Amino acid sequence: MNHKLKTALVLLASSALAPLANAQTTPGKLGDPSATPEERAREVISKMTLDEKAHQLGHTAPAIPRLGVPEYNWWNEGLHGVARAGIATVFPQAIGMAASWDAPLLHQVADTIATEFRAKYVERRHPNGGSDFYRGLTVWSPNINIFRDPRWGRGQETYGEDPYLSGRLGIAFITGLQGDDPKFLKTVATSKHFAVHSGPESNRHREDVHPSAYDLEDTYLPAFRATVTEGKVESIMCVYNAVDGVPGCANSFLMEDHLRKSWGFKGYVVSDCGAAANIYREDALHYTKTAPEGVALGFKAGMDLICGDYRNHMTTDPENIVAAVKAGQLPEAVVDRSLLRLFEARVRLGLFDPQLPFADITAKDYDTPEHHAVSRKMAEASMVLLKNQGDLLPIKGEPRTIAVIGPNADSFDALVGNYYGTPSKPVTVVDGIRARYPNAKVLLVQGTGLIGPAEIAVPDDAFCVDAGCAAKGLKVEFFKGPELQGPVTETSTVPNARFDWLGERETSARWTGTLVAPESGEYGFRFLSENGYRVWVGDKLVVDEWGVGDAPSILSGRITLEKGKRYPIRVEGFQRGQRSSQQLVWSPPSADAEHAVDAAKQADLVLFVGGLSARIEGEEMKVKAPGFAGGDRTSLDLPAPQQQLLERVQAVGKPTVLVLMNGSALGVNWADAHVPAIIEAWYPGGEGGHAVAGLIAGDFSPAGRLPVTFYKSADQLPAFTDYRMAGRTYRYFTGEPLYPFGHGLSYTRFGYAPAKLSKAKVGADGKVEVSVDVRNTGARDGDEVVQLYVSHPGTTGAPVRALERFERVHLKQGETRTVRFSLDARALSQVDVKGVRKLVPGRIKLWIGGGQPVTRPGLPAVAGVAAELEVTGSAVLPR
Known part of the structure; x- marks a missing residue:
């Protein structure tokens, strides 16, 4: 059978079976919608064996048929759209959405993404109610780490370098994903990576970072705090690295003292994928000598769910959990505590109810014209x-x-x-x-x-099936599984080494034949692929990017060829999850x-x-x-x-x-x-x-604003491995940037009237209202991003200025609007060297404008107004 047709039939069959899931019944309180989520979860946990419990603590939780528990895969990615589950609406990358400075629009985006997650879940839900990899409703987004250094490769996943902006956008995204239904969660959102994580990538499994108490409270934790206390996020992901000598997923100071005791977090904590194993792996943090000891430490510190990864063969440590309990290293009550958090989340998603919530969302409600319109907006x-x-x-x-x-x-x-x-x-x-x-x-x-x-597709006429070039094309073999092993599912002759993957979760392929060089010289080769690849020309392995992760680099290899000469060629590639196409490309001489x-x-x-x-x-x-x-x-x-x-x-x-x-x-x-x-x-x-x-x-008219500082050079920054904030981001950088945080030009102009304060002096509550009239003085309609910054003149170590409020407003040509901001003690507070946040008496400067009051030759002046107020009271704020 044709490979694409067979895959399509598998998809059709899965989709056709989805409606049967609602007919399933779950025994006991677990399937009783009248019971509370806690009651439903506790009863089913009480009936599990230790081995069953251990297996439920990994991201690939298996079914327990005797208890009516279907399988569930917790691993789902939704950073800027449903990821790795085939066709979906793709929104701008997170850093781009942050540049909108538009929290209501980001909330709409996240609500749309949640709808598509629900649609994908319905489309491929198993007859028993279970879900596959990337087909569940527990979303491992948003990434609210502070983009402290532009050299970090994963900074694109964040909302930028500012704690306040990251927190507000994180809240908007989380509330959009989780929805506002009083009983059910539309999806579960996850704030990650908790906490103090931003590279280097090359050492993330061994890195031990030591933030000061000041930087921890002032920069690294505020966005997480906001998403917990205000956004009510249901899930937190703990980090790969260690913080102050303790692995992030075994760090009770972060997960218990801050997250649960200080902030009142009630949800579950999932490890970053492989981070639990980092606790004990010899080639990682190696904090404990044995694996059972390591997982026991993690669960006791507050981790609830283990995500495995390719470095440790996707293990989720069930055997080590069992061993730790039997050895007395891990109380079974701690295991039950984690299971209660996990099953309550599944109950609140409606996964055990006779009828799925959000029943108006069908398997067709993704990649729609309406969703495309939101993406374009x-x-x-x-x-x-x-x-x-x-x-x-x-x-x-x-x-x-x-x-x-x-x-x-x-x-x-x-x-x-x-x-x-x-x-x-x-x-x-x-x-x-x-x-x-x-x-x-x-x-x-x-x-x-x-x-x-430049790399271009290798033309079809460069290939022959055999050394004699009796026929054009290449031989291709498709394998069941990602390692070119097991049964060959199809063999055929094709014009080129290219293929559109349609949905097999784990598949690999090998193309073989002869390459005829059209000119003499050095060629570069790469397999444009969503997963790993290898290319041989002649007897040389030109490029090997087989890898173990989810996305390959742009790695290519070079070889010198002679015009008209025939060379054996072999191309191998594999695929995990639903992705798009693969194509052999080259850079000819x-x-x-x-x-x-x-x-x-x-x-x-x-x-x-x-x-x-x-x-x-x-x-x-x-x-x-x-x-x-x-x-x-x-x-x-x-x-x-x-x-x-x-x-x-x-x-x-x-x-x-x-x-x-x-x-x-x-x-x-x-x-x-x-x-x-x-x-x-x-x-x-x-x-x-x-x-x-x-x-x-x-x-x-463009109105995006930079959520990060564009420096002139990396030489303006401290070492990448230095986690101190001094000299970093607009808050502590004292040099001249190329383009400052908050910068962005328009096709129209705006003017600001003098700011009005509800009072000139504020007491211990710090409450004051600031209002300003903003007028579109230009020749066309447009958006303005009104930004309010706070400065503490004369305070040693304080930020140069800090963003505390913002609003994106649309103004027609000639229109004036009053923009109001309510400030409180946290907005006006300072952090001392011991990490204590306080409202301190003294003078405070405010700036309200379309960017920071920063310019340089070549940049236009920023429209805005300054104001001052005096704090007369004092207070110690909760961390």
């Missing part, structure tokens, strides 16, 4: 206009010829970032330009790769840069679309290029191949716009000095190309 809101010299943007008139140049011009990777689903109709930047300017001649030239030569320069010469408008992708910045990856290490970065510069081509293209002298697509700050100093317009587009999701084109055309 967020993509537009996330766009940050960094520079607009001479008001080049929006483009006037209709360009006749547009050259779209650069490695991200037609890149799927640059749309989706990491932890993503599969958009059904991804709109790249060139797609968006073609749609917006249908009468223009659009010239697409890659010109360069991200960190090396002929340079593509000249074509890019020629295209620029022909154009009326040039768009250079560059930056990064999640193939070179991300989670534990192989990247062999200057400026990159293990998924992190060692330089903030635009990669050298891109910089060189950008300079050549700009020298042509045509109106040029630089579109950056990336998940972290770039020190584009040369571009700031020479390119008239620069757009920060982030990883903008499935509709991203439309958003970029719309901004360029002026279909909307």
Whole structure:
């Protein structure tokens, strides 16, 4: 049977069986909706054997048929859309959504994502009510770690460098995911990674960080506190690394003293995937000598659920849990405590009820036009206009010829970032330009790769099935499972080494044949894939990125070939979860840069679309290029191949716009000095190309603001491994940034009237209302992001200024609106060296404006107003 057809039939069968799940009955109180979640959970736990209990404490919890408990996989990713579960609406990457500074819109996005999770659950729910990998309702998002250093590869997953902004956006996302039903959770959200975690990726399983008491309270914990005390998040994920010598998933100071005792957290704690094993692994933290001792320490400290990972063969330690209980290292009452938290969550999701809650959500309610519209709206809101010299943007008139140049011009990777689903109709930047300017001649030239030569698909005519080249194509073998082992499910002849994976959770393939080189010289080879790959040419293993994780890097390999010579070729790849396509690509000896320069010469408008992708910045990856290490970065510069081509293209002298697509700050100093317009587009999701084109055309006025500081160079920062906040982020950086936190230009202008305070002096409660009239003084409608910063002049060690309130408002041309902010003791407080948060008598300065009161040559002045108040009372605030 055809491989794609067979997969489609499996999907159809699974979908067809889904409605049967509602007909299942669960015995005892567990299936009784009239009982409380605690009563329902306690009864079923009381009937479990120790072995059954231990197996329920891993992310792949098996069924217990005799108790009516179906299997459940807790591992689901929803950072910016349902991830790894096939077709789904893909929203901008988290750092891009943070750039919107729009909490209500982010809440709408998260509610939409929750709807798609419910739809996916219904689509593939087992007849007994169970769920598969990436098909459940427990979502391991959001990531609210502080993006303290732009070199961190996973910073793209966060809401930026500011604790207050991260907390407010985290709350919006969590409440959107979890919903507002008084009885049922729409999904479970997870604040991660708790706590003090932001690289380096290369050492995350062995790193021991030592934050000061001041930095812990002032920077690393506030967003987590907010998502617990205000957002009521149901789940927390503990970290890989150690904090002050104790592994994060065995750290009672964090999980008990702060999380449960101080903040009143009632939910469950899940380990990061492999973090529980880090407690005892010899090649990790090795905090305990044995595995049973390690898991016992974790559960006693407050961890409730173990996520395994590929480093420890996905083990969730059931045998070690049993051994720890039998050895007296782990009280069974602690096991029961964790099970109670987990089963209460499953009950509140409605997983044991006779009828599923949210019954109006069907298996078809994902990837809908309405959801695409929300994605596009967020993509537009996330766009940050960094520079607009001479008001080049929006483009006037209709360009006749547009050259779209650069490695991200037609890149799927640059749309989706990491932890993503599969958009059904991804709109790249060139797609968006073609749609917006249908009468223009659009010239697409890659010109360069991200960190090396441009890569293009190997043409079909380069392949022969055998050494004699009697027929074109390659032989392909598909295997059941990811390791090219076991039964071969299909063998056939295909034109090329490419394939669209349709849904088999674990599959692998091998393509073999002959390659005929079209020219002599050095070639680069890579398998554009969602998982691991290997490529042999002749007898040489050219590139090996088989890996063990979820997403490969952009790793390629090089080999010299002779024109017309025939070389045996073998390509191998594997796939886990539902992803998109695989394709063999190469960089032939002929340079593509000249074509890019020629295209620029022909154009009326040039768009250079560059930056990064999640193939070179991300989670534990192989990247062999200057400026990159293990998924992190060692330089903030635009990669050298891109910089060189950008300079050549700009020298042509045509109106040029630089579109950056990336998940972290770039020190584009040369571009700031020479390119008239620069757009920060982030990883903008499935509709991203439309958003970029719309901004360029002026279909909307940009209003995104930077959630991170764009430094000029990494040399302005302390060492990446240094977790002290001194000298980092806008709050403690005293140098001159390239673009400051909160920066973003508009196509209109805004004016601020003097601020009004409800009182000039505040007491121990710190309560004061600040209001300001904001007027759109420009020539068109637009959004303004009103930002309120607090400063404590004369206080040693305090932040330069700190964001304490913000609101994004839409103003029509000439419209004035009063924006009001209510401040309290926490907003006006300070943290002492012992980590105690206090309201202290003294003078406080306020700034209310469209950004920080920071400028430099080349940047316009920021509209806003200053105000002062005096604190007369004092108070010690709860941590």
